[in-house]
Amino acid sequence: MASYMALARKWRPAQFHDIVGQDPIVRTLMNAIRLQRLHQAYLFAGSRGIGKTSIARIFSKAIRCPHLLDLPEQGLVSCDDCSSCKEIGTSTSFDVIEIDGASNNGVEAVREIRENVKFLPSSGTRKIYIIDEVHMLTTAAFNALLKTLEEPPEHVLFIFATTESHKIPATILSRCQRFDFRRVSDKQIHSRLTRVAEAESIQADPAALNLIARASEGSMRDALSLLDQVIAYSGDQLTVESVIDGVGLIRTDTVFQILNGILSRQPHAATQGIQAAFEAGHDLKLLLRSLIEALHEVILYKATGHCSAQSYFSSSEREVLQNGATLRPLEELETIFQILHYGMEHLARSPQPSITLDILAIKCAMAEGFVQVGTLAATAPPQPLPTTRPNPPAVVAVAATPPPPAVAPKADIPREKTWEGFIAYTQKQRPLLASLLEHAVEQELPLHQMELRIFFKTQDQYKLDQLKSKIYFQQVLLLADAFFEKTCRLEFVVKDSDQVSVAERKVKAQEARQRAAQTEVENHPIIREAQSLFGGDLGPIEWSSSSHQESANV
Ligand SMILES: Nc1ncnc2c1ncn2[C@@H]1O[C@H](COP(=O)(O)OP(=O)(O)O)[C@@H](O)[C@H]1O
Ligand SMILES: [Mg+2]
Ligand SMILES: [Zn+2]
16 A cells, blocks of 8 residues: 655645745745856745745755746746756755754754865756754854855855744854745635645535634645644545544634624623533634634724735625624724733633633623723733732733633543553543654653653654644643643654654554464363364454454464
8 A cells, every 4th residue: 555645745846836825935036046146045934834845945956957947837847857856856865955953953963064065066066955944053053054154165055944033143144045934825725725635536615624724824734734634534525524523623603603792792602602612622722813813804894894815714704704893893892802812821821721711701792992901911910829820810800790600620630640641631632633642752741840842753753743733732732731730831852762652552552462362262272172173273363342252263
């Protein structure tokens, strides 16, 4: 069976015209090649999954391909057939060297580069170094790199990619031509997802793709990873339900119900929506974010008469939003926005997020235009709770409002704070997520410190990519907060370890059970007797699903 390739990898753009949403950058890079005015160092800056690595490879191919074409529609197109194109496509080129700055961040790695840049490319005229996550280099490494950048051999070109450009020293920045990559718009993600789904023979409800597009926050990689997950969950028919259940996204109508409750001054309707989402196991931070996004649309519409060009709400959804805009004057909408926006931070730290969100919603439903959140913050400093966590000021400010019914924390949390316990806890609420986490080979638990570090083998990069997507990352954090009963920090790390993951242990346990059963059956007097009578070997043991008894084929 052919091994399964993640959609994000399978759909890596191969040419400039495949790139979505980075038009100015693509145009500038193509012109640099056309005019033969290449810089010696480029910096590609921007969040994850928006095309930095893809463009670095496409650019490298175009620079080196001897059969490069310039077509009226597509622009520059490399042949994808010469040895240079092929090697770059499979990351095996000697002349286009990709270096992961995160794992080669020391001065030795850069010294090695400095030694190597002296040599001419093995073919063609340019040797290209792509250093990903370049902000991870140590100070000593940056200094060594600077020496090369000051006097680079003519045949060398550097492309640095980073998600955190502010960590790069000014001395390096000043020697690079810098490109700031944009997040891809929901609309562009939606149309790409539609194309991918079609090509993969997946029947996807546009509203389902819509949810995925919105949840991926401008990251095309996250969008494709989410699509992968939903397909794994629901097969080739994607509906809004399968997206909601498969990756724990929140229904737009729940968001609208809450928003409507707020705007029409019906706190009860709003808190009911919140409880429903909470009981369904949804991430309340995500819910609040969706509320803020929807409210943003309402405000935009109120102020300008148009919805945002970036977002993607269906026409019926827009109608609801536009109706919402008639319910309140602009300044009240802004007040509500401030309360919710301000509430994000508190919700993130809240030991009882559903209560915090309830209170925020009630506060919003009662909000009048003149309430200034700034003053609210100033007069209501965080109050210490019995735990050391700060109490959200919003809660203090509305202490006069009748408190909502207390909510018992979700699913009982076992006392033993072990990794296995955490997996079991996750399993109950987010089975798909648990099945990814099970592959971690090592962990550092947030027991004496705040960090939860989860280590994966290089070969599980694909799982790691999914876990790093915003939505999973938030879900893991949320579960970790609840399970370890503290505000955790989360880090996923690649590490080649010979430890055994929970997933591997499960497989081994299953095999051991199988072997034990086999031995037991083999040694059973009746079976022995049968063997001695009829000869022959024992076939594999089959577990009968109903009674868990073994049956053996002799
Ligand atoms: N601008 C884009 N246009 C089309 N696909 C994209 C784009 N950005 C990212 N992708 C998809 O996401 C995957 C990862 O993109 P990548 O270029 O590695 O992102 P980055 O380096 O910015 O993290 C690609 O293989 C591709 O499937
Ligand atoms: Mg990258
Ligand atoms: Zn070529």
